[in-house]
Amino acid sequence: MELKDIKEGEGKSFEGGAHVPHYKSFTDNIPISRMAPPAEVIIPLQQHVGASCDCLVEVGDKVEVGQKIGDSDAYISAPIHASVAGTVTAIEARPHSDGGEMDSVVIETDQEHSEFVPQETRDPDEMSVDELKEAIKEAGLAGMGGAAFPTYVNINTDQPVDTLILNGAECEPFLTCDHRLMVEKADELIAGAEILMRCIGAKKTYLGIETNKMDAIEVLATKLEDRDDFEIVPLAVKYPQGYKSYLIKTITGRDVPRGARSAALGCIVRNVGTTFAAYEAVVYGKPFIERIVTVSGPVVPEPGNYIVRLGTPAEHVLREVGVDPDELEGHKVIFGGPMTGLAQSDLRVPVVKNITGVLVLPPDMVREDVSYTDCVRCGLCVERCPNWLYPNQLSILAEHGIYEKLEDWDIWDCIECGICAYVCPADRPIVHFIKRAKPIVDEM
Amino acid sequence: MVSKLIATPPPHLKRENTVSQAMRDVVLALIPVSIVSIYFYHLYAAFLMVVCVATAVLTELIFRGAMRKKHTLHDLSAVVTGLLVALLFAPTTPWWTAVVATVLAVGVAKELMGGIGWNLFNPALFGYVATTILAPWLAFLSRDLAPLSPNFGSLDVLTQATPRAMLMQGVPLPGYGTMLLAFPGGALSETSALAVILGGAYLLYRGHINWRIPVSMIGTVFVLSLISGFDPIYDVLTGGLLLGAFFMATDWVTSPIENKGKWVFGIAIGVLVAVFRFGVGATEGVAFSILIMNTFVPFIERVTRRPSFSEPKPSPAGEDA
Numbered sequence: 001m002e003l004k005d006i007k008e009g010e011g012k013s014f015e016g017g018a019h020v021p022h023y024k025s026f027t028d029n030i031p032i033s034r035m036a037p038p039a040e041v042i043i044p045l046q047q048h049v050g051a052s053c054d055c056l057v058e059v060g061d062k063v064e065v066g067q068k069i070g071d072s073d074a075y076i077s078a079p080i081h082a083s084v085a086g087t088v089t090a091i092e093a094r095p096h097s098d099g100g101e102m103d104s105v106v107i108e109t110d111q112e113h114s115e116f117v118p119q120e121t122r123d124p125d126e127m128s129v130d131e132l133k134e135a136i137k138e139a140g141l142a143g144m145g146g147a148a149f150p151t152y153v154n155i156n157t158d159q160p161v162d163t164l165i166l167n168g169a170e171c172e173p174f175l176t177c178d179h180r181l182m183v184e185k186a187d188e189l190i191a192g193a194e195i196l197m198r199c200i201g202a203k204k205t206y207l208g209i210e211t212n213k214m215d216a217i218e219v220l221a222t223k224l225e226d227r228d229d230f231e232i233v234p235l236a237v238k239y240p241q242g243y244k245s246y247l248i249k250t251i252t253g254r255d256v257p258r259g260a261r262s263a264a265l266g267c268i269v270r271n272v273g274t275t276f277a278a279y280e281a282v283v284y285g286k287p288f289i290e291r292i293v294t295v296s297g298p299v300v301p302e303p304g305n306y307i308v309r310l311g312t313p314a315e316h317v318l319r320e321v322g323v324d325p326d327e328l329e330g331h332k333v334i335f336g337g338p339m340t341g342l343a344q345s346d347l348r349v350p351v352v353k354n355i356t357g358v359l360v361l362p363p364d365m366v367r368e369d370v371s372y373t374d375c376v377r378c379g380l381c382v383e384r385c386p387n388w389l390y391p392n393q394l395s396i397l398a399e400h401g402i403y404e405k406l407e408d409w410d411i412w413d414c415i416e417c418g419i420c421a422y423v424c425p426a427d428r429p430i431v432h433f434i435k436r437a438k439p440i441v442d443e444m
Numbered sequence: 445m446v447s448k449l450i451a452t453p454p455p456h457l458k459r460e461n462t463v464s465q466a467m468r469d470v471v472l473a474l475i476p477v478s479i480v481s482i483y484f485y486h487l488y489a490a491f492l493m494v495v496c497v498a499t500a501v502l503t504e505l506i507f508r509g510a511m512r513k514k515h516t517l518h519d520l521s522a523v524v525t526g527l528l529v530a531l532l533f534a535p536t537t538p539w540w541t542a543v544v545a546t547v548l549a550v551g552v553a554k555e556l557m558g559g560i561g562w563n564l565f566n567p568a569l570f571g572y573v574a575t576t577i578l579a580p581w582l583a584f585l586s587r588d589l590a591p592l593s594p595n596f597g598s599l600d601v602l603t604q605a606t607p608r609a610m611l612m613q614g615v616p617l618p619g620y621g622t623m624l625l626a627f628p629g630g631a632l633s634e635t636s637a638l639a640v641i642l643g644g645a646y647l648l649y650r651g652h653i654n655w656r657i658p659v660s661m662i663g664t665v666f667v668l669s670l671i672s673g674f675d676p677i678y679d680v681l682t683g684g685l686l687l688g689a690f691f692m693a694t695d696w697v698t699s700p701i702e703n704k705g706k707w708v709f710g711i712a713i714g715v716l717v718a719v720f721r722f723g724v725g726a727t728e729g730v731a732f733s734i735l736i737m738n739t740f741v742p743f744i745e746r747v748t749r750r751p752s753f754s755e756p757k758p759s760p761a762g763e764d765a
Contacts, residue, residue, distance in 0.1 A: 016753075018459075020457060020459075021457070173457060245753070245754070249753075255756075255757055256753075256754065257754055257755070257756035257757070258752075258754035258755070258756070328448075328449055329448035329449075330448060330450060331449060331450065332449065332450045332451070332452075332456060333449055334454075334456055338454070338455065338456040338457045339454060339455045339456070339457065340454050340455070341454060341456070342451075342453075342454065343449070343450060343451040343452060343453075343454070343456065344449065344451065345449050345451040347449075361456060365456075365457075366450045366452075366456075367452075367458065370452065373463065373516065373519070373560075373561070374558070374559060374560065374561035374562065375561050376463055376560055376561045376696050376697055377561060377696045377697045377701055378463075378466070378652075378696045379654070379696065379701040379702070382701050382702055383703075386753065387752055387753040387754060388750050388751070388752055388753045389752055389753075390701070390749075392701065410752040410754070410755075413752045413753070413754040418454050418455030419455075421455050421458075422455050422457060422458060422459055423459050423461070425461045425462050425463045425465070425466060426462075426463055426561075427458070427462070429453060431453075431454070431455065432453040432454075435453070
């Protein structure tokens with residue numbers, strides 16, 4: 001491999017997108033550490049794309065850590081598990097980070113017995129492909145990078161898939177959880193990739209990593225020196241490099257037409273966090289009960305990459321890093337990255353399967369009163385749109401309620417990455433207009 | 445529980461670029477040529493600039509006020525339009541002509557079309573060309589307002605023929621170096637090709653304009669001039685081609701938004717300029733050419749529209765889609 005010649009920031013990329021300030025130095029050198037479980041966890045019955053789970057417990061039940069508490073017969077679904085040991089105190093609608101409320105299982109934590117202890121250690125090489133898939137399905141894995149699509153459905157494909165792409169781009173500013181995972185858990189990550197390769201029958205794995213993570217590239221390159229079936233692909237530092245379609249195009253050169261499942265293109269993309277979770281699910285039988293979350297922001301006293309139990313309320317996360325949730329007037333608390341994550345108004349919302357970060361932006365980074373003007377046709381959004389759309393047209397049509405024209409301008413191809421609004425000199429909330437119009441167009 | 449958290453929609457980061465900053469940079473980019481024109485034309489040039497900028501600001505206030513819209517003076521686009529109108533005129537242009545041109549530019553071409561972003565024509569060029577066409581009907585202004593004209597003394601260069609006219613009449617022009625550096629005669633903006641190029645380079649460097657339009661427009665004129673047996677260097681350096689290529693044809697609102705369209709637009713303007721200059725023998729070729737192509741922008745954008753990244757590619761012959 002000629003990785004030593006790669007300079008920081010350079011690498012393969014796609015057409016479109018833009019450089020966005022990283023803000024990663026708050027946490028990119030901080031080792032992963034464990035966050036104490038909260039007094040109670042709130043576990044929504046739906047945490048993934050697909051069908052909601054049926055609740056398997058009742059109020060008053062005692063649950064073990066890792067016990068399955070929700071499941072569904074639907075194909076596109078993933079079970080949910082108790083992330084702590086304790087007592088079910090409520091099954092009711094609770095505030096959710098996507099806005100609104102969602103039916104959730106509330107468990108009062110038994111701090112004494114909440115550590116997950118593996119019952120056995122299994123050797124993946126001695127397991128059949130069906131056993132591997134079953135372990136991943138039972139663990140309730142879902143894409144940890146963004147969309148939370150059930151991993152089992154993704155890998156249970158009968159189409160020939162020759163390529164596995166591990167997504168270590170982590171192109172959203174602030175987030176470093178995937179970065180730290182690659183640096184600290186490289187062996188487990190490689191083993192996880194081998195498990196996924198067996199599941200889908202892939203012969204080759206590409207690791208796409210943005211070159212602002214040179215230490216991760218170095219660690220993995222050393223471990224993969226003699227491997228022909230693994231290749232590290234250094235990626236230019238550009239948002240939204242980590243989006244599936246652009247990653248496939250960048251790494252394999254294959255086009256990704258609308259509606260095509262990535263399996264139909266012969267490759268499957270998995271986030272590095274999900275791959276690590278697949279390793280733990282197979283080897284330790286560990287269900288998806290916790291994940292690494294980057295907690296960061298310029299005013300956070302103890303920013304870091306924390307292993308957080310699913311269902312942990314935002315306010316607990318904030319207190320644990322030294323932020324007083326009652327002293328946040330004029331701040332923004334974001335679940336996810338700052339380009340696509342949602343700002344929360346209620347800090348009781350829980351961390352769920354696809355929450356990559358909890359960010360606190362201070363008032364000087366927050367623009368409360370955003371006034372925008374008409375489009376001046378500067379063309380920046382058109383130049384930067386990674387999907388080669390005309391965000392200017394979409395925003396004007398949506399703003400003026402001309403919904404019937406939006407499909408002519410390919411509104412459904414918009415991935416809502418937010419780069420259009422980021423570059424707009426007229427401050428137009430372009431992606432917000434588009435998001436708001438989509439359900440209306442859908443009804444038409 | 446706090447309720448004063450800010451929960452506006454993503455993205456939560458914003459690049460620090462605004463329309464006002466871009467317009468401020470355009471004003472900065474116009475300073476070199478403005479200084480050169482004042483050097484040659486003294487108060488005549490300064491007076492025109494002050495009149496046009498003040499008229500532009502007042503016109504925006506009055507038109508937007510009448511339409512009960514908030515003024516947008518902070519975006520500086522009125523200042524830019526006023527300054528550009530002034531630079532399009534010769535120093536001897538009566539102030540009332542400049543006022544009419546500026547009112548038409550800001551009031552009609554921009555505000556009546558819906559404000560910045562909705563205008564079809566480049567406002568400054570529209571105002572300039574409209575007054576040129578309306579000149580016979582504006583004669584009464586000259587009759588009534590002539591006594592109100594300030595007298596800034598005499599200037600030899602004021603009576604000099606414009607470089608384009610000299611070219612047409614076969615009068616020899618000074619060498620390339622002089623023509624590039626500074627040579628009076630003609631509009632304020634025609635006093636120094638180098639100053640205009642400097643301004644254009646600054647806008648390119650700041651990323652406000654796209655290189656494809658000036659390159660295709662100037663390149664087309666150069667090639668067609670060469671083919672037609674004229675002097676391509678004089679054709680590039682005279683007649684406001686550079687100002688048009690860097691400051692007018694690149695106007696965000698009135699040029700195609702996508703790169704392929706920008707090529708088509710620039711080449712078409714270049715062809716029209718050549719037709720006006722070598723075919724018709726007109727001296728206003730650049731202004732007319734850009735305005736004509738402004739009207740074609742919606743059409744150009746329709747035929748050069750780039751398909752979505754997700755658009756399925758036509759499958760190779762013989763294979764099922």
